[in-house]
Amino acid sequence: MTALALRQVVADALAEVGASVVHLRMPRGKPRTTTWLGIEHGFGIRHYATGRNVYIVQTRMAGRMRTVTIGSAAVITRHQATMVARRVLAYAQVGLDPAADRKRIRSAPRFDDFLKEYWDRWSPKWKPSTYETQTQYRALYLDRAFSGVFIDELNEAHVTSWFADLNNRTGPGAANRTLGILAAMLNKAESWGYRLENTNPCRSVRPNRRRECERFLSRAELERLGQVLAEERVAEDSVRASAATAVTLLLLTGCRLGEVLGLQWQDVKGNRLLLRDSKTGPRTVWLGNEARALIATLPKRKDVPWLFWNAALRKPIRNIHHQWYGLLEHAALTGVRLHDLRHTFASHAAMNKETLPMIGRLLGHAKTASTARYAHLDDEHVLKAAEQIGSAIYAMLDCP
Incomplete structure (x- = not known):
């Protein structure tokens, strides 16, 4: 490794930590001392009689011991100098030539x-x-x-x-x-x-904290939403009716919105949906009797491949958020996203004592850890569990 190559290492590393290389010309013949800092072997600060203090790093390159000047202690911090020293030592140990690396990437595009x-x-x-x-x-x-x-x-x-x-x-x-x-x-x-x-x-760069998905519909909320959905599914407006049917299918299957709206009749195979393009790749969704009966109510035409489509525009329905907000208003519900219907499916499955692996399979999760965030229990079930456990322990204590 050449001295020019090491100088390039220093320049790159200092630029990365936000500092600048200081080139010093010291008078010869003046006494100087070096304090080795011990953070990295070969890293120290050199003291000159003029009062200047300069960070340096010494390492062996191409069979020779070389001293590299990092910069003035008055200009860069000790932490910055340490980062640069580590970079110099790392390049020296593996025998890389940073000058060649810079030449290699100099043609990088904007x-x-x-x-x-x-x-x-x-x-x-x-x-x-x-x-x-x-x-x-x-x-x-x-x-x-x-x-x-x-x-x-x-x-x-x-x-x-x-x-x-x-x-x-x-x-x-x-x-x-x-x-x-x-x-x-x-x-x-x-x-x-x-x-x-x-x-x-x-x-x-630290990403934003993810929203904790703990919102799911209680039994009372599901009853209110169910009444509204039943009314909307028979509405004269075909888009409103289709949106209500799609929302109901989301609740009955735990599917994602895009998975349901993207359904074609070729994907419906008896008691299964064969999803061609889910988030985790192709997967099978098993249908209960209610879901199968719901799909059977949808109008089917030979020239229309989709389950949910806009008859006026002759296009598939890709977005039902506008209709969803209307459903929420009629059902007197607030703070509920369409994706929370998937969370509702998983949470009620957990409250009915389904195992996490089973819920994960129903939702199409590859890892059980992904399913755990959906398996929250509401206060009623927690209280019931606490009462049952407490009663069992109390009986074992044989208390009067």
């Missing part, structure tokens, strides 16, 4: 050009629903981000500032989703040789 390349090369591997969602986030939050910045120059400061602005423009969930897309992009930038390895700045 962010907007890389964004297009990433989409062209990687998006064909996504599911159709994933492509649609990711492309929406790209258009809203990534297409005009980091204007003029080269992909290898993108650092923690850029990403932190962008994420803060993103949180001001959208919700915490959308911000987290977009951050995940950016992180995946920068990982590919490393794999494709545009960035140095292990330099993804998204790793140091």
